[in-house]
Amino acid sequence: MESYLYQGLVGLTYSMYLWLLAAGLTIAFGVLGVLNFSHGALFMLGAYLAFTIYGVFGINFWLAVLISALGVALVGAVMERFFFRHIYRLELPFQLLLTYGLVLVIDDVVKIIWGGAFLVPPIPPLLDGAVPLFGRPFPVYNLFILAVGVLVGVLIWLLFDKTWWGKMVRAAAWSREMGATLGMNVPRVFTLVFMFAAALAALGGALSIPMRPVSPGLGIAMIVQAFIVTVIGGLGNLQGAFLGAIIVGMLTTYSTMLFPLFELFLPYVLMAAVLILRPQGLLGGR
Amino acid sequence: MRSDWRIVMFALVGAAVLFTAPLWTGAFGVYLLMQMMLLCIFALGFNLLLGYTGLLSFGQAGFFAVGAYVCALILLKAPSLLLGIAGGIVAAGLVALVLGYLSVKLTEIYFSMLTLSFGMMIHSLVWRWRDVTGGDDGLTGIPRAPLQLPGVSIDLSRLSSYYYFMLVATVLAVWVMHRIVRSPLGLTFQAIRDSAVRAEFVGISIRRFRLWAFVIAGLYAGLAGAMVAPLERTITPTYAHWVASAEPVLAALIGGLYVFAGPIVGAVLFIGIKEIVVRATDHWMLVMGAVVIAIVLGFRGGVLGTILRWTERGEEGKP
Amino acid sequence: MSALLTATGLVKSFNGMRAVDGVDIAIPEGRVTGIIGPNGAGKTTLVHLLTGHLLPNAGRIEFDGTDITGLAADARVRRRLGRTFQIVNIFTRLTVFQNVQIARITRHGRNLRCFTPAAGEAIDEVDAALREVGLWELRHRAADQLSHGQQRRLDLAITLATDPRLCFLDEPTSGVSPRERDQMLELIRRLADSRRTTFVVIEHDMEVVFGLCDWITVMHRGAILAEGARDAIRENHAVREIYLGEDV
Numbered sequence: 001m002e003s004y005l006y007q008g009l010v011g012l013t014y015s016m017y018l019w020l021l022a023a024g025l026t027i028a029f030g031v032l033g034v035l036n037f038s039h040g041a042l043f044m045l046g047a048y049l050a051f052t053i054y055g056v057f058g059i060n061f062w063l064a065v066l067i068s069a070l071g072v073a074l075v076g077a078v079m080e081r082f083f084f085r086h087i088y089r090l091e092l093p094f095q096l097l098l099t100y101g102l103v104l105v106i107d108d109v110v111k112i113i114w115g116g117a118f119l120v121p122p123i124p125p126l127l128d129g130a131v132p133l134f135g136r137p138f139p140v141y142n143l144f145i146l147a148v149g150v151l152v153g154v155l156i157w158l159l160f161d162k163t164w165w166g167k168m169v170r171a172a173a174w175s176r177e178m179g180a181t182l183g184m185n186v187p188r189v190f191t192l193v194f195m196f197a198a199a200l201a202a203l204g205g206a207l208s209i210p211m212r213p214v215s216p217g218l219g220i221a222m223i224v225q226a227f228i229v230t231v232i233g234g235l236g237n238l239q240g241a242f243l244g245a246i247i248v249g250m251l252t253t254y255s256t257m258l259f260p261l262f263e264l265f266l267p268y269v270l271m272a273a274v275l276i277l278r279p280q281g282l283l284g285g286r
Numbered sequence: 287m288r289s290d291w292r293i294v295m296f297a298l299v300g301a302a303v304l305f306t307a308p309l310w311t312g313a314f315g316v317y318l319l320m321q322m323m324l325l326c327i328f329a330l331g332f333n334l335l336l337g338y339t340g341l342l343s344f345g346q347a348g349f350f351a352v353g354a355y356v357c358a359l360i361l362l363k364a365p366s367l368l369l370g371i372a373g374g375i376v377a378a379g380l381v382a383l384v385l386g387y388l389s390v391k392l393t394e395i396y397f398s399m400l401t402l403s404f405g406m407m408i409h410s411l412v413w414r415w416r417d418v419t420g421g422d423d424g425l426t427g428i429p430r431a432p433l434q435l436p437g438v439s440i441d442l443s444r445l446s447s448y449y450y451f452m453l454v455a456t457v458l459a460v461w462v463m464h465r466i467v468r469s470p471l472g473l474t475f476q477a478i479r480d481s482a483v484r485a486e487f488v489g490i491s492i493r494r495f496r497l498w499a500f501v502i503a504g505l506y507a508g509l510a511g512a513m514v515a516p517l518e519r520t521i522t523p524t525y526a527h528w529v530a531s532a533e534p535v536l537a538a539l540i541g542g543l544y545v546f547a548g549p550i551v552g553a554v555l556f557i558g559i560k561e562i563v564v565r566a567t568d569h570w571m572l573v574m575g576a577v578v579i580a581i582v583l584g585f586r587g588g589v590l591g592t593i594l595r596w597t598e599r600g601e602e603g604k605p
Numbered sequence: 606m607s608a609l610l611t612a613t614g615l616v617k618s619f620n621g622m623r624a625v626d627g628v629d630i631a632i633p634e635g636r637v638t639g640i641i642g643p644n645g646a647g648k649t650t651l652v653h654l655l656t657g658h659l660l661p662n663a664g665r666i667e668f669d670g671t672d673i674t675g676l677a678a679d680a681r682v683r684r685r686l687g688r689t690f691q692i693v694n695i696f697t698r699l700t701v702f703q704n705v706q707i708a709r710i711t712r713h714g715r716n717l718r719c720f721t722p723a724a725g726e727a728i729d730e731v732d733a734a735l736r737e738v739g740l741w742e743l744r745h746r747a748a749d750q751l752s753h754g755q756q757r758r759l760d761l762a763i764t765l766a767t768d769p770r771l772c773f774l775d776e777p778t779s780g781v782s783p784r785e786r787d788q789m790l791e792l793i794r795r796l797a798d799s800r801r802t803t804f805v806v807i808e809h810d811m812e813v814v815f816g817l818c819d820w821i822t823v824m825h826r827g828a829i830l831a832e833g834a835r836d837a838i839r840e841n842h843a844v845r846e847i848y849l850g851e852d853v
Contacts, residue, residue: 035395087582090586097581101574105572224402269407276391470715470717474710474716476703481696488682488766
């Protein structure tokens with residue numbers, strides 16, 4: 001019994017990384033209307049940047065995470081300004097294809113700069129160590145991640161639900177004309193929103209490096225799972241993304257433990273089931 | 287129309303080149319042409335779904351793999367090429383029928399996501415079902431079985447012999463697809479693409495016809511997959527991965543989604559560019575990504591679509 | 606005068622708001638009927654329900670004596686219940702000819718033919734349909750290159766090519782120039798007189814409706830306010846109040 005609970009915590013930790021990625025994906029989709037296939041690459045970029053700043057240059061871990069998130073936010077600004085802006089009015093296949101093209105480019109750029117090997121930096125000293133939970137030592141760092149995930153969730157909810165700025169963004173997401181009549185510089189808002197979404201993904205990636213190896217395949221591995229998360233939760237629905245992340249994270253971790261043959265299979269089955277039975281997702285509206 | 291004789295000339299030259307290829311190019315050149323033909327068939331079927339019916343499927347490699355594995359399994363037991371290929375095609379078509387029935391209930395992004403999951407489910411299945419598929423080692427030692435026709439058995443063990451077989455199959459596949467897209471069925475697909483609601487209000491059951499498009503695309507993917515098995519003589523689960531599903535997408539996009547010959551030209555260009563780039567640099571993904579981005583931003587008609595637009599302007603004398 | 610299409614107790618809600626609130630309607634055969642009402646009265650939603658674009662939350666619809674309440678839209682079209690759209694809806698990449706042709710191919714049930722060329726299908730019928738709406742000269746033009754008024758006529762031609770016994774025209778003159786509007790009205794009048802099609806015109810422009818329709822149904826806030834012959838409706842106090850804001 002205890003080992004199940006322990007695995008549950010491990011699963012929840014993984015869910016938090018998924019949540020950070022899916023949150024950014026959901027915000028980008030909800031506001032800009034683009035399902036960004038390259039969002040996983042932004043997660044990966046965050047991880048690589050943080051690794052270089054912290055693991056190679058030895059700069060304070062927290063600073064490295066912050067710089068990494070800001071750096072990827074800038075990349076996000078470039079992506080939105082120079083690429084996404086041209087595809088808002090295009091049909092879905094072209095949008096997906098453009099973001100897929102970006103995946104190819106970013107993945108290769110990462111390989112050029114950092115090589116193809118797996119990279120594992122040391123855990124920051126503050127969070128090193130483990131606590132005995134359910135009979136086994138559970139890394140303190142993971143507890144920290146759990147806290148971050150919940151905190152980010154609360155912050156995003158506050159931001160979009162309670163602040164004036166958040167409400168304006170939601171209005172612009174609903175209708176660009178409405179945003180413009182409300183006096184917003186809609187194109188600039190879109191860029192800022194995407195920068196925020198990119199920073200979230202990068203935050204997830206940067207925070208993941210002490211516990212998870214960084215490699216060029218990271219982006220693609222994460223994005224497909226993030227898609228599954230958002231579909232299950234409901235496209236464009238932040239609470240759905242949180243719920244979906246928990247479900248997929250736990251499912252993947254438990255199936256690694258219980259049905260090791262199927263851990264790749266089950267998330268896809270779940271996504272297919274949701275799409276067939278309730279395409280709008282568990283928490284989706286229409 | 288003036289462009290008609292240009293097309294005929296092009297086709298004749300192309301035919302001459304293809305039918306004599308083994309004479310003027312070595313084994314690698316022939317192999318490369320065969321890769322192009324396989325992708326051509328795969329992409330033609332894919333484009334019936336995307337360019338003609340408006341459905342973007344990310345799981346076509348699943349049907350390719352079904353065709354490959356079923357053909358391989360048949361050939362390992364009963365070395366008759368026609369049986370293997372027919373089996374591969376039929377199996378892929380049946381799987382497409384079942385999965386398509388579930389998928390066409392959805393549209394747009396949901397359809398794409400569901401086909402992605404189906405493709406990856408096939409990949410997982412192939413990966414894990416070691417007893418039948420060999421797991422990640424795949425199937426090896428697939429015989430290039432002879433082509434058994436009534437009264438004669440043609441040996442295809444030489445690469446050039448199999449090349450001619452594939453060439454005939456490809457020409458047939460292209461011809462059949464051409465008939466389909468020019469037919470009332472093809473027009474029905476295009477109507478659904480242009481406006482599904484309007485098609486419904488003309489009396490077309492859009493679900494039913496989308497399923498037809500899906501099955502035909504699956505059959506073509508299965509044909510391509512079935513022909514790869516005796517060519518490579520080894521097949522692995524990577525054929526079913528969504529990365530493999532991206533190849534016909536890229537080929538169709540590069541060649542031109544809204545032109546019949548788009549996937550054909552795109553297949554040639556894709557394989558060709560890949561070969562050239564892979565020799566020049568390790569970073570062929572970067573090049574391919576840049577090409578895709580450039581096309582989406584500026585040349586959505588693909589190579590053929592853009593050329594046709596330019597020549598049309600030239601002929602009419604006005605933009 | 607027999608009723609070709611009847612509906613009883615139709616209700617359609619969106620998020621708790623009733624766009625159509627208990628509508629009983631009977632559309633007579635052979636006349637040109639108008640459904641009018643201010644914006645938001647529920648006219649288009651009613652048409653969506655009657656044509657199968659939406660399914661009702663409650664109520665029953667009968668067409669030519671058969672219950673079609675749960676029938677899908679494409680099946681209704683095949684039973685010869687057709688419509689045009691408020692926002693023009695045509696096959697953008699197909700030519701004008703092909704736009705009408707696909708309707709004829711579907712009418713003949715030949716969609717599954719996959720080996721014969723579509724170019725040879727129903728040529729005479731399509732030509733005649735295009736001449737009827739004055740678009741024959743543009744038949745090889747791509748549909749998205751037509752003017753708005755021409756696209757409206759194409760939308761009409763496509764619907765007529767499905768051989769409807771009953772045809773809904775949803776705001777057929779909206780967004781067109783005054784000259785094109787008059788042309789469209791004249792066209793509809795001509796078609797109504799010569800064909801055996803019953804037309805139902807949905808409009809909020811009173812002038813259009815009174816000029817065209819013999820029988821008028823007035824909607825207000827999701828329900829039927831009044832129903833009757835043109836002159837009776839014109840004199841109806843409640844109707845005038847809704848439209849003119851005062852009792853004259």
